[in-house]
Amino acid sequence: MASYDVIVIGSGPGGYVCAIRCAQLGLKTACVEGRDTLGGTCLNVGCIPSKALLHASHMYHEAHENFTKMGIMGKSPSVDLGKMMEYKADTIGQNTKGIEFLFKKNKVEWLKGWGKITEPGKVQVGDEVHEAKNIVIATGSDVAPLKGVEVDEKVIVSSTGALELKKVPNKMIVIGGGVIGLEMGSVYSRLGAEVTVIEYLDRIVPGMDGEVAKTFQRILKKQGINFVTGAAVQSATVSRNKAKVTYQLRKDESSHEMDADIVLLATGRRPYTEGLGLAEVGVAMTDRGMVETDKHWQTNVKGIYAIGDVIAGLMLAHKAEDEGMAVAETIAGQAGHVNYDVIPGVVYTTPEVASVGLTEDQLKEQGRAYKVGKFNFMGNGRAKAVFQGEGFVKLLADKETDRILGCHVIGPMAGDLIHEVCVAMEFGAAAEDLARTCHAHPTFSEAMREAALACGDGAIHA
Structure with a gap:
């Protein structure tokens, strides 16, 4: 049975940053990760791959819309989505391998497999049980479901499936006018898809400054993205590799239907705590399924901490990173701190x-x-x-x-x-x-x- 000062469960931005900082502060540290690569959702199927596709699609847009204005002449380029996906995969590989290098450099041990807390101070990974003075839960989040919409990652996709499409759809419906939906909708709109965003609220990007949101929607509409706001999606069904979305307008309760080749469910994310054994250990949860912590990110069970998307607050990679560093410093006897008023x-x-x-x-x-x-x-x-x-x-x-x-x-x-x-x-x-x-x-x-x-x-x- 291996013994550590800290075991971090999850190697996303919060987890790997926490593990590295713990090691830098002299703590014997291990990080549990069941994926074949480190980096969690962010590096593998989130922040990094989506930014690669946003960059590629923007370059395509520039070539078609602005190159001739700058005197750059020639045949307009076409899209090879397969090659674009290879570029995306290479970007992911460079980043995930980078985390693996940083683990080796800082002597963080990667425990490969899915972790379960069997009792305070013990984490089971596969058939082995490891001891730790401190455990940090950093398991991130998963796609939040929507009643009447079943994701198959082929026709009805989550953000993960949207990053793996084999061809640019003719018509794409995005359910949800938040960050993920608008980013992925923007990618495929630039590549030639007819994109419609259906949002439950009367405006996109809830929580954002109202004037900015209004201007943002106007600019995106000018770029070719259609919007249906104040609409509650009731179902999305698949027939012969085509999707049909039914929604109801909240203002008059009228029902409408819309067809698409691809439907992207982007209505938000929820904490991922499945299989961690939290109930058995007695870790308290909130009514919204989040791990409950005190101001030092410690749960009600001494020696078990939680950070990132599994606890209250914004589900942002950099918020998780800040909490990861703060928890590491707290465990090391320092004064860990996060200023939640200054998170961009x-x-x-x-x-x-x-x-x-x-x-x-x-x-x-x-x-x-x-x-x-x-x-x-x-x-x-x-x-x-x-x-x-x-x-x-x-x-x-x-x-x-x-x-x-x-x-x-x-x-x-x-x-x-x-x-x-x-x-x-x-x-x-x-x-x-x-x-x-x-x-x-x-x-x-x-x-x-x-x-x-x-x-x-x-x-x-x-």
Whole structure:
């Protein structure tokens, strides 16, 4: 029976980061993973492969829409989806092998198989039982089911199946107007599919700044994606390799049908805790099926911790990573900490959408006095040069103190631009601090400075 200071169950972004940090802090560490490759959902069938396809499909779009405008002439390229999938697979391989290298470098042992906690301090993997002073549950999440819609990963697919399609569908229905649905819908729309998004709420990307969401939907519609909002999907059936989706409009309860070659179920995810033995060990769960933890990420069973998608909070890889590092530091006797008020969210379409902190709706609900600094990318020279002048930066600051409360961006490289505001918020900066910081010209980042200037005496290029 092998003995460790820490056994981490799951090698996704939360799990592998936690394991590496534990090892770096001098703890004898093992990580349990049943897949053939490390990295969890994110690296294998989530974040990384979807970004590869988003990049490839964007290049295809650029070749068809913008190359001739720049004087790049020649025959328009066609899509070889098989080759594109090979590129995606190679991208996955480079990243998962990278995690395996980091495990070896940091002396983290990979326990290959599916883990089960048999009692506090003991984890069974296959036929072997391993002892650990501390156990960290980092098993992530799985696709949330929808009544009346059965995924077969052939015609009705989850995000996993959408990453493995053999051909570009003529018609695709996406159930759910959240991040996953919009990203994958964007990929296949660019490649030539007629894409329709059906969303239960009256708007897409719930929780996002309202003005950004409205602009986002308008831009995606302009790109060719159709939207049916305020609609409850009642069923999706398959006949002769074709799908039929039935939905009801909430405003008048009228029923409608729509046909498609592929239906993507993208209504969210749920914690994955199956087979872990949590009930037998006595680990408390929430009403929503999440592992219940205290402010130090410890469950009600001493020595068992949980992080990432299996606990409350945003289901984001980087949130899990932060918790992984914090738990490792806590176990090592340090003061692990996560600032949940400064966790960015990104949609990797074109344009990208990114946000951090509070939205205007939240500030209004709180009755807090605030000011808005807004700058359109059409005033940014670099954005216009690359045909990405649509969108804007919106900076929110406290009306009295000028402290930055949130930022919402729709435009080029938004997912990278948001982080200067994250750093600013982490250190309690004011909008004026950002406005007085020199930004290189010409860069997209100048739009961030202009929005900060707009919180004061006014933007220069507006």
